Amino acid sequence: MQALIAQVQGPAAAQMLVAYLALGLALFVIGGIGVVLRRNPVVVFMCIELMLNAVNLTFLAFARYQPDQWRTPTLGDPDPTISAAMSGQMMVIFVMAVAAAEVAVGLGIIMAIFRMRNEVDIDDMSTLKD
Amino acid sequence: MESGFPVFVVLAVVSILSAIGVVAFKSPVRSALSLVLAFFTLALLYFNLGAQLLGISQIMVYAGAIMVLFLFVIMMLKLGGHDKQPEKTDRRLYVAIPVSIAIAALVLTKFIEPMLHVPVSVIGDEYGTPQAIGPALFTTYVWPFEIASVLLLVGIVGSIMLAKKRF
Numbered sequence: 172m173q174a175l176i177a178q179v180q181g182p183a184a185a186q187m188l189v190a191y192l193a194l195g196l197a198l199f200v201i202g203g204i205g206v207v208l209r210r211n212p213v214v215v216f217m218c219i220e221l222m223l224n225a226v227n228l229t230f231l232a233f234a235r236y237q238p239d240q241w242r243t244p245t246l247g248d249p250d251p252t253i254s255a256a257m258s259g260q261m262m263v264i265f266v267m268a269v270a271a272a273e274v275a276v277g278l279g280i281i282m283a284i285f286r287m288r289n290e291v292d293i294d295d296m297s298t299l300k301d
Numbered sequence: 302m303e304s305g306f307p308v309f310v311v312l313a314v315v316s317i318l319s320a321i322g323v324v325a326f327k328s329p330v331r332s333a334l335s336l337v338l339a340f341f342t343l344a345l346l347y348f349n350l351g352a353q354l355l356g357i358s359q360i361m362v363y364a365g366a367i368m369v370l371f372l373f374v375i376m377m378l379k380l381g382g383h384d385k386q387p388e389k390t391d392r393r394l395y396v397a398i399p400v401s402i403a404i405a406a407l408v409l410t411k412f413i414e415p416m417l418h419v420p421v422s423v424i425g426d427e428y429g430t431p432q433a434i435g436p437a438l439f440t441t442y443v444w445p446f447e448i449a450s451v452l453l454l455v456g457i458v459g460s461i462m463l464a465k466k467r468f
Binding site for chain 1: 305306309313316317320321323324329332333336339340343346347350351352354355358359362363366367370371374375377378393394397398401402404405408409413414416417418419420421422423424428429433434437438441442445449452453455456457459460462463464
């Protein structure tokens with residue numbers, strides 16, 4: 172595991188971190204605009220997936236480039252840098268699992284609504300409100 | 302700049318353009334294909350970050366499984382063509398885009414920009430290999446892993462229930 176040892180780097184690493192975070196923010200905002208604007212529920216789901224992926228990218232950027240002052244060392248942890256990188260990747264794995272379950276159930280709900288009403292338009296689905 | 306920066310710029314431009322395509326295309330099929338491109342470029346960005354296993358699972362789970370599910374639903378709902386009436390987005394467009402840009406500018410200036418001035422550690426390239434992830438997944442994170450498997454089981458049962466004719 173020698174290759175896992177972290178190396179402290181200068182401003183170049185911080186610039187890469189900021190670049191990845193800005194890309195994640197841009198993708199998240201584009202996805203959010205799509206969720207608000209589009210009326211087709213399938214496309215709204217796609218935009219939610221895009222937002223989840225933007226968050227995954229942010230997690231991985233923080234797993235690779237770790238700001239030193241926010242890393243909290245836990246007791247008995249030989250190298251908090253490695254455990255921080257691992258926990259970032261684990262979060263991405265669990266977000267992927269949750270997204271897969273969410274898409275299966277959500278598309279099932281859209282299919283059921285389509286069978287019931289024969290049209291899909293988010294603005295017309297207000298049965299629960301009335 | 303780091304060595305991966307030119308690759309990052311190309312991938313970032315492609316992913317942002319395909320994300321805009323997901324939102325802007327009228328046809329859901331074009332949105333879906335544009336989303337496939339976005340997922341692929343994100344997988345390449347994960348490779349650029351050194352997270353190899355997650356890049357592979359991004360291609361398999363998102364660009365493979367989830368997008369097939371989306372395309373099947375589009376096919377079954379007959380949403381393939383252009384929408385019948387133009388989307389009534391006018392009044393929402395004027396609210397959504399300025400508010401989103403304002404929130405993005407706030408996060409960019411208050412949270413992301415200060416990162417330029419903090420000391421940052423870079424972890425070695427080997428942190429994303431299966432050899433590094435496997436032990437962590439099955440020791441420290443074994444209970445979240447099991448809970449995720451239960452969640453996927455619930456998702457399977459729920460989608461079967463929803464797909465039945467009567468419930």
